[in-house]
Amino acid sequence: MDKFVTSFFNILFPKTCVSCENPIYDKNNILCSDCFSKLGFTYYKNFVENPLYEKFIGQANIEYAYALCYFYKDGILQHCLHALKYKGHKDVGTFFGKLIGYELNDIDPPVDIIIPVPLHPKKEKVRGYNQAEMIAKGVSKVLKIPIAINIIKRTKFTETQTKKTKWERYDNLNGVFAIQNSKSLANKHVLIVDDVITTGATTVSLIDLLKDIENIKISVACIGTPDKI
Numbered sequence: 001m002d003k004f005v006t007s008f009f010n011i012l013f014p015k016t017c018v019s020c021e022n023p024i025y026d027k028n029n030i031l032c033s034d035c036f037s038k039l040g041f042t043y044y045k046n047f048v049e050n051p052l053y054e055k056f057i058g059q060a061n062i063e064y065a066y067a068l069c070y071f072y073k074d075g076i077l078q079h080c081l082h083a084l085k086y087k088g089h090k091d092v093g094t095f096f097g098k099l100i101g102y103e104l105n106d107i108d109p110p111v112d113i114i115i116p117v118p119l120h121p122k123k124e125k126v127r128g129y130n131q132a133e134m135i136a137k138g139v140s141k142v143l144k145i146p147i148a149i150n151i152i153k154r155t156k157f158t159e160t161q162t163k164k165t166k167w168e169r170y171d172n173l174n175g176v177f178a179i180q181n182s183k184s185l186a187n188k189h190v191l192i193v194d195d196v197i198t199t200g201a202t203t204v205s206l207i208d209l210l211k212d213i214e215n216i217k218i219s220v221a222c223i224g225t226p227d228k229i
């Protein structure tokens, strides 16, 4: 559709806020201004040893941990994440990814590559996409850095037991990830991206898989984290 038709269409059928369903006329937004103002931003940007970072102390060696918002049950963010995961709203992921990108655009050392936390292939097939990858796309657009594709996959313990593939098997208690081409991450500052980090156990499993790669630096970013951890 050309621009004129698109704007005409938007007036007739405006987008609706993913939280309260009121109309919104800015096609780049996913929330009305009222819901946006109630998101509950953490302002962790200038707070390196924030509660999310502290969660990883003693479990994983990371540079930065960043959460954009606090996650409350029945809050605006939960509505957004529900739309992202269960209603096909990929744009919710890229929207928040861009916001994360703007917040991280001056971290030092700068991030070189983004790793979205992989979804189990069966889950991804049902959903049609990996929501963390949608967030990564937004971050990637703003920071102008690539997303690592086909380096990490989520696997099942039984599959890795029975099939010998080029994937390097990784089993701990969670045993959910496998890696290939790990050398491509040498000397890189990688940013692991996920929608919500609560206990951090999944993220730690992923970091365990990456941590011995030569001269790697690891940071973590997510949209939401509970305010009381």
Ligand SMILES: [Zn+2]
Pocket (backbone or CB within 6 Å): 017, 018, 019, 020, 021, 022, 031, 032, 033, 034, 035, 036
């Ligand atoms: Zn709203």
